[in-house]
Structures are given as C-alpha cells and as structure tokens.
Amino acid sequence: MNKLALLLALIPFLLTASINAKDVSLDQFPEQLRKGEVNNILSQFSEQPQMLAQVYSIMGRADKAYDLIQRLSNAPFCNDVGGYEKISGEARVKSMLADESIFMINENHFNPASRTLTMTWLPWLKAQGFTHIGFEALEPNERSKDGFYSQEPMMSNLIKTAEELGFEVFGYEAEKLAPEDAGFVERFEFRDKQQAKHVVAEIKKAPKDAKFVLFAGWGHVGEAPLRGPNSLTYRVLGDFLNNTYGYETFSIDTTACAFEPVDESPTTTYAYSNDGNVLNVGSVQPVDSQIRVPMAPADNPSYFRRLLGEAFLPNTDSWPPSTAVILQAYYAGTDVVADRVLSEANEKRPLFLDEGEYRVTLHDLDGNLLWQQRVNRTL
Structure with missing residues (x-):
C-alpha cells in the first residue's frame, strides 16, 4: 500500500484519536441544541473536521460532510476493483446472516447511511430471530440517552424503531476514560475491553436462544487486531469477543468506501465479489464482509432524512x-x-x-x- 493510501486508510482512526485526546465535554450538547445555540456549538468544533462534520449531520445537514466523505472514499483502494463483480451488498449480507447469533455492523459517525440502513433492516432482523440490539452510544443499563450520538435524527429513530419492534435495547459503551497520558493503542484497547465486557454481560443474562445486533463505529467490529499509526496493532471489540471470550460474530464494515448516489435509494448497498470472495479494503479488513453505502449528495441534505x-x-x-x-x-x-x-x-x-x-x-x-x-x- 502506498503512503497516500495508508494515510487515507488511517484517517478515521487518527481523527478519532486526536479528538479523544482533547478535553471536550459533550454533556451540554443536547441542551444547547434544544435551545438552538448553533453558533456556540459550531465554534466549539471549528478546528476539528470530523467532529464538525458529525455536528452538521446531527443538524440534518449530512451534505456538509460531503467533502470529507468523498476524500476518504477516493482512496486508491476504493477504485481498485478489477476482476470483481459489483453485487448487492444487502443480498450478500442477508444470504449469510440467517444462521448467525451475533451480528456486528459499523458506521462512519458523520455519514447517516449505516444508521438508515440498519433501521430499515430491523423488521427483517426481527423475523430472523434477532432479539437484542446494543449501541456504543449508550452506557450499560441505558435504553436511551440524552447524549451526543443519539441527537442525530437517523440514530434517534433507529433506537426508537428498535424499541417499537420489541428489541431489547442496551448500551455497552465504556464507562471509564483511558488515562490522560495513554497512547493510541492503550486508549483504544482500554475502551474496547470495557465494551466487550459489557456485551458479554448482556449475552450471559439473555435467554440461550437470544440473537444480538451490535451497532458500532469504525474499527470496533474488527474480528482481529487492526493496524494503526507506525504499524502498531491494537485490539478492538470484535477481536475481544471472538478471541478472548470465544463468541463467534458475523461482522460487516460499511465505512471504507462510500459512493455518490445517482438514482440509487438511500438504502442501496454494493459489494464487490470474485468467485464468492468479497473485496475488503481500507483499515477495517478483518471482517466477514464489506459493503459500500451511499453518501448524501452535496446538493441534497434530505437524502436520508426523507425516509422519516x-x-x-x-x-x-x-x-x-x-x-x-x-x-x-x-x-x-x-x-x-x-x-x-x-x-x-x-x-x-x-x-x-x-x-x-x-x-x-x-x-x-x-x-x-x-x-x-x-x-x-x-x-
């Protein structure tokens, strides 16, 4: 992988690491939103591109994240699909998922596509026997939260739809912060160890025939250690579940290569297959399948929200x-x-x-x- 491709592959994790290292409190964010204090909010994140894109998405303007998503999706590995057939990502996932009991799906936090997709899949997942859904946006014992992630309309309605369909909604977010002097690897692993512990606690207290959906961000769904800056490897939620606790997960990555829709529905997905093997690229490759989701067009802020x-x-x-x-x-x-x-x-x-x-x-x-x-x- 050339240096540009490597940098683009690591951008989501580098941005997340830098944001986590900052002393930014989001506790007041929901109340500031309710009061319409938009200028105050935007000024807090003016120097943080990923967070600013996420804030605009929360304000119903996913189109304002267009430039950042497009830049990530123009990585060379996104276009290197020679020898692969373009197929339906949804059909690929559903053909493999019926017999699984732990389904992990991730998201790019500033692209509502994966939240939209999961919300529309919930009735089908319920029909396949899935009973529980966990969110990293919620801490343990929380069914809903007046917090940051859940302020985005598609996320809010995803959680609400799950509750209405009878899913047992739970949170598995880490409750403790990593030490202030923690490095990249320690910070990720400190958080994801807690997440895995919370998921396992939910599995153990559920009926034996329970089936779980785990909704996570970025690399948390990886089923093996991921590679970060300076080629350092670090363990994540999916890795801990599979290789420490012995639970087999079925995981899909939706974050690597979003596409700009032309006439496609907001829930259209693609995968690239060669003789049954799906192309996995980018920084979250140790997954069972990778699918590509749309981004909101630059001139269409209601692209996802119109489904509400x-x-x-x-x-x-x-x-x-x-x-x-x-x-x-x-x-x-x-x-x-x-x-x-x-x-x-x-x-x-x-x-x-x-x-x-x-x-x-x-x-x-x-x-x-x-x-x-x-x-x-x-x-």
Missing part, C-alpha cells in the same frame, strides 16, 4: 427571510428528536415527519426562540 416521513414546514410568519435558523421536532412529551434541519439565510428546509404528535421549535442560530408549537401530524 412527509415533508413539513410550519405555516408561520416568524421565519425571518434573511436569517439562518434551525427547525427541530421532538416527539411529544420527550426530548427524543424526531428530526431537525439547519437552514441558511434565504432558505426554508423542511422537516420529515411521520404521523404523530411533536413539539416543533424554530430558533435563530444564536438561540433566540422565534416560534414553537405542538403539532399533531396526520397523513
């Missing part, structure tokens, strides 16, 4: 024509986000809402409340 329901714009004169605003909907009686979207000056971008009751607010980006109303949505 029908377009909704409030009928109000309180929307200032030349001011950027954030429009947000929360499920009535909760702080669970249904959808939100940031509109720049002279734009009016809609929410996408299904039938139900919502608390809808409109703020300017300094947090001034311009309008709010309880909305009973019927379609």
